[in-house]
Amino acid sequence: MKLSVIASLLSILYLPAVFSCTTILVGDKATADGSYIIARNADHSALTNQHYFHHPRIDNASGKFKSSFNDFTYPVPKTSLAYDSFAKAMTHDHSWGSAGFNEAGVGMTATETIFNNPAVLKIDPYVENTGINEDSIINVILPRAKTAKEGVEILGKIIEDRGAAEGFGVAFVDPDGIWYLETASGHQWMATKLNSEDCFVSANQGRLQQYDPKDTAHYLASPDLIRFAEQHGLYNPQQDGVFDFHKVYSKDDKTDVRYNYPRVLRLQHQYNPHLTTVLSEPMAFPVFTKPEKLLTVDDIKAGLRDHYQGTKDDPYAEKDPYAPKRPISVFRTYESNILQVRPELPQAIGEVTYIGWGMTALTPYIPFYEGAKIPHIFREGGNSADEHSAFWQLRTVQTLAMVDYKQFAPIVQSAYQKMEQEQAQLMHKTEQEYLALYKKDPKAAQKLLDDFEITIANQTMATAKKLQLELITKLTADIDHKYHFAGA
Structure with a gap:
C-alpha cells in the first residue's frame, strides 16, 4: 500500500505542467541595451524544488538519454557540449532541464504548455508513450545545438520522426536572434524567427499565425505542414485564403478566454499602453508588438511578476483564490527564468540567466553569468522544506507572506x-x-x-x-x- 502511494505521488511530481507557464520574448532592437531576451514562468507545484546544474563537456560520449516521464530515449551526441540547466531536484538533473545556455552560446527555455486543435489530434495524435516531451527537450538539444536555428531544426526533426508527447512551445536564443517553435500535432510543427523590433507573449496556447515556406531565414516547419492540412480537409486555399497556422492547428475555446488571453492582453498593454484591444475580441490581439519604449530586464521581471495589481482582478489583494482571471504570478510557480544575450560582450558575461525560485511576485531574480561557477546552495534540498537550500529559504518567505498578502x-x-x-x-x-x-x-x-x-x-x-x-x-x-x- 505504501509503495503504491509513493508511486502515485511521484507520478504527480513528474506530470507535464498542464495549464502552466507564461513566455515573453524580446528582440534586440526592442531592448534598451540591445540584448535578446527570452523568459518564462514555470507553474506546476509549489513543492517542486529546482536545482541549477552545470553539465561539463564530454568528448567521445556514448549511451542514450532516457526520459523520466515516458519511454522516450535519444542517443547522446559523440561530443556532448557543456551546458547549464535548471531541473527538478528529484531527477538529479538527468531530465526536466527547463532552461539554460550551452558552451556554443545557445540558450533555451522549455516549455510553454499549449493545446492543439482536437480535430487535428484525431488524425495525428500525440505520441504519449515514446514521443519527446518537456522533461527531455533541454537535455537532448543543448548538448548538440551550435546555433538557435540548429536547435529548432533538431527538435523539429525529432517531432517528425519520433513524435511529440504533448503540445508545447520552445524558445531558442543565440547572438544572432530568437526562434520560437510550436507543435501543431503529434508530428507537425512550425517555428518563426522573431523580428528584432518585436515582443512576443504566449500563455498556454498556440500564438503563431503567419508562415511562409519560401522564407527559410524566418520560418521553419515540418515539410508537409500545409499539405497535411489540405489533405485532411483542415485548410482550403480557395475558401480560407492565406494559410493561418493558429486557425488550423491551435485550440481556441472558453478556457482560453478566461485562462490564457487575459495574460496576453495584460502584458501587451503593459508594454504598449495605447493598444485598444479588448478581451471580448481575442483574435484581434496582435501576435507580435513593438513596445512603445525600449524594454529592460526589469520590465520583463515586472511582466512575469504581474497579478493584475491595481485592479479588481488582483486575487491576492482581494483574497480571492477563485478569481475569474488567471494571473501571471501564481504561488505554484516553482521557477522563473530570464535568459539575456548581449552579443557585444564576451560570452562569459554576455549571457546572463536570471532565476526566480518560486512565486515571482514574492521572490528575487538572481543573476548567473554563464561563465561562473554555480554555488552549491542552488543545488540542495528536495521537495520537503529544509533550512539549507536556496529554494526553501525563498519559498518560506513566500509562504509566510501569503498568510496576509x-x-x-x-x-x-x-x-x-x-x-x-x-x-x-x-x-x-x-x-x-x-x-x-x-x-x-x-x-x-x-x-x-x-x-x-x-x-x-x-x-x-x-x-x-x-x-x-x-x-x-x-x-x-x-x-x-x-x-x-x-x-x-
Whole structure:
C-alpha cells in the first residue's frame, strides 16, 4: 500500500505542467541595451524544488538519454557540449532541464504548455508513450545545438520522426536572434524567427499565425505542414485564403478566454499602453508588438511578476483564490527564468540567466553569468522544506507572506527590490573589472565571476532569512493580539 502511494505521488511530481507557464520574448532592437531576451514562468507545484546544474563537456560520449516521464530515449551526441540547466531536484538533473545556455552560446527555455486543435489530434495524435516531451527537450538539444536555428531544426526533426508527447512551445536564443517553435500535432510543427523590433507573449496556447515556406531565414516547419492540412480537409486555399497556422492547428475555446488571453492582453498593454484591444475580441490581439519604449530586464521581471495589481482582478489583494482571471504570478510557480544575450560582450558575461525560485511576485531574480561557477546552495534540498537550500529559504518567505498578502507583500517586495538594485550595481562593477582582466589574466577573471556568484548567493540568503524573522515576528504579534485573553 505504501509503495503504491509513493508511486502515485511521484507520478504527480513528474506530470507535464498542464495549464502552466507564461513566455515573453524580446528582440534586440526592442531592448534598451540591445540584448535578446527570452523568459518564462514555470507553474506546476509549489513543492517542486529546482536545482541549477552545470553539465561539463564530454568528448567521445556514448549511451542514450532516457526520459523520466515516458519511454522516450535519444542517443547522446559523440561530443556532448557543456551546458547549464535548471531541473527538478528529484531527477538529479538527468531530465526536466527547463532552461539554460550551452558552451556554443545557445540558450533555451522549455516549455510553454499549449493545446492543439482536437480535430487535428484525431488524425495525428500525440505520441504519449515514446514521443519527446518537456522533461527531455533541454537535455537532448543543448548538448548538440551550435546555433538557435540548429536547435529548432533538431527538435523539429525529432517531432517528425519520433513524435511529440504533448503540445508545447520552445524558445531558442543565440547572438544572432530568437526562434520560437510550436507543435501543431503529434508530428507537425512550425517555428518563426522573431523580428528584432518585436515582443512576443504566449500563455498556454498556440500564438503563431503567419508562415511562409519560401522564407527559410524566418520560418521553419515540418515539410508537409500545409499539405497535411489540405489533405485532411483542415485548410482550403480557395475558401480560407492565406494559410493561418493558429486557425488550423491551435485550440481556441472558453478556457482560453478566461485562462490564457487575459495574460496576453495584460502584458501587451503593459508594454504598449495605447493598444485598444479588448478581451471580448481575442483574435484581434496582435501576435507580435513593438513596445512603445525600449524594454529592460526589469520590465520583463515586472511582466512575469504581474497579478493584475491595481485592479479588481488582483486575487491576492482581494483574497480571492477563485478569481475569474488567471494571473501571471501564481504561488505554484516553482521557477522563473530570464535568459539575456548581449552579443557585444564576451560570452562569459554576455549571457546572463536570471532565476526566480518560486512565486515571482514574492521572490528575487538572481543573476548567473554563464561563465561562473554555480554555488552549491542552488543545488540542495528536495521537495520537503529544509533550512539549507536556496529554494526553501525563498519559498518560506513566500509562504509566510501569503498568510496576509496585503500586509506582508510590500515588506518582501521592498527588501528584494533594494537587494536587486544593489546586485545590479555589483554586476556593472564586476563586468568592468572582467573586461579589463579576461584577456591578460583569464584565471583572475574567472575567479572574479565565481566570487560574484558567491557574494550574490550570500546576500540573497541573508535577505531571505531576515525577512523570515521579520514576518514571524509580525505574525506572532498579530496572533497575540487576536487571541490575547487578557481579561475584561
